[in-house]
Amino acid sequence: MAIVKMNKISLIGLESDKERILENLMKLGVVEITDPKEKISSDEWKDLVDVDGDGESVSGLDAQIDRVSAIIDYLDKFDTRKKPLFSSKRDINASELNMILQNQDKLWSVINSINEYEEMLSNLKAEKNKNSNLILSLRPWEALDIPLDLTxxxxxxxxxxxxxxxxxxxxxxxxxxxxxxxxxxxxxxxxxxxxxxxxxxxxxxxxxxxxxxxxxxxxxxTFKDLSGTVKHNISQASKTIEKIDKDIEDIEKKIASYVRYKDDLEILHDHLAIERERKSVLVNLLKTNKVFMLEGWLPENSSEQVKTLLEKSSDCFIEIIKPGEDEEFPVLLANKAFPSSVESITNMYSVPNSKELDPNAIMAPFFILFFGLMLSDGGYGAIMTILAGIILKAFKLDEGTKKFMRLMVYCGISTMLWGLLFGGWFGIPNIPALWFNPSEDPELLLSYSLLFGAIHIYVGLGVRGANLIKDKKYLDAVFDVLFWYILFTGFILFVLPYIPKVDAESVTGLVNLGKYLMVIGAALLILTQGRDKKNIFAKLIGGVSSLYDLVSFMSDVLSYSRLLALGLATSVIASIVNQMATMFGFNNILKIIAVVAILAFGHIFNFAINALGAYVHSCRLQYIEFFGKFYKGGGTAFEPFKAKTKYINLK
The missing domain is CATH 3.30.70.2750 (Alpha-Beta Plaits)
Incomplete structure (x- = not known):
């Protein structure tokens, strides 16, 4: 649960040192510079300072970036070089960057030439369309052998x-x-x-x-401006199209010759993007004639190093302040490999709030185990693990893709584990299961699915309690977590006889205990859940109405029956594919080819559709059933001032 603690930073420096300080901050890449609009709007500040920045410079750089980006995309059509399966940024050092930038004029000349050729192509294609349309309009009249201008x-x-x-x-x-x-x-x-x-x-x-x-x-x-016969005009238009096609081919060859500059254009693009970042951050600075000021956030564990480096490199005053107890700060996650693999899933829902626990470490094992249970075929899990592992080792991936592939490795291992427990390997029958075969005993899997769901929800309630304790709301943790535990536990014990594969006679004592717990839990909730209301009647009504959450709890637990449904779907479809393939027999080479084709296509389809289903439904269980119990979200991601590039990593 690793939300990095943040400190505030305030810096006042000489205007003459501003560029050097900003360059150092960009290289460090650990300080988020905040918008000063609250300060500049206050009476005590607005007459003393001005907002820095030059909107025209930023707009000019935006226009240049758009031009370069358009040319790069355009050259992609002519780039015949083999592209990697997973694209990643190229590493270049400062000397390589400077060498490219010394030839900026040449690159802009290339851009201008490509733009001119692109315009010529556009005109030629318009002329070709015009002649093509003319031919289409004349075709029905080919039998007309008198001149078109003879009226x-x-x-x-x-x-x-x-x-x-x-x-x-x-x-x-x-x-x-x-x-x-x-x-x-x-x-x-x-x-x-x-x-x-x-x-x-x-x-x-x-x-x-x-x-x-x-x-x-x-x-x-009528055919205006046409003379001669229809066949003559069609012939002329066809010749014109042939000439245009030749001209287009020649121009496209010239454009293709510029592909050798594409890598340099990508470097130019990212250089301009860095310059734009430098210029655009100025609007977050306050200035007078001689000095400037900035404020922002930086990780607590980097604060002293940043302060020391900046003070050594320039004359400036820096103050590091801890945030107030209730003050929100931007969220930076620092998880290890296992929990970090699910960060993208959490972020699709919402970035964590800076005052709550990071849910990724808690969510990761549930997501991965549920994914494996829903896919549940050890053969598919082995394929997923091997492919994702090869991609991780063989390709240079960006951080987001690397985390996703790591998640696929974990999910593949989980799927293999469930395949071992259930005896599921490519739908092959009669493979012994270490635990039981869900196809033969689906009721048992349904019971365990509901149990896993109850555990998942209980953990979610526990995290809610941990967040309340973290905020020093100890009574709220008792009223809003412990009392619900009592009611939910009582309800679970009370309905045990109705759970598949449970012997009703053997749990009679637990059922009686469940009745008492339900009554105690309901009474405690009625007395406490309306505590924020003003009068006694409103408090009681609020408490009674809160008991409706018991229905929500039952609905949430039943949602975990999808673990059974998707797990069975994978194994059933796999076995049907095998049966369809073996119907052809193995009498001759054609039948063997048909068997192989059906097995390959069927298992690839089954793997793809059920892996996607497992991913989507595992996400759903986290977002609705789990996060709904404790997760506030709504945080703001930490976005430090640094070189944000698309094509290169500047070393």
């Missing part, structure tokens, strides 16, 4: 247009011929939506011809 002669009119597919084109021809004998109608083509027509008639008969065509929903089609 009339001295005495006739030429029309092209469409009618709905349902229109009878033969009837259109007949009606047009009857009404305007001096006309010509040709069906150039049809598709699912419409028919394409060529109409020629004497200009003097235009009104009669159009009246006929309107009856059939005729719509005139």
């Amino acid at each position: 009339s002669t001295a005495s006739s009119t030429v029309l092209i247009g469409v009618v709905p597919e349902m229109a009878d084109t033969d009837k259109i021809k007949q009606d047009l011929s009857d009404t305007v004998p001096e006309s010509y109608c040709e069906v150039l083509g049809k598709d699912k939506e419409q028919s394409y027509l060529l109409i020629i008639y004497l200009s003097s008969k235009e009104e009669d011809a159009l009246n006929v065509l309107k009856q059939y929903g005729f719509s005139k089609v």
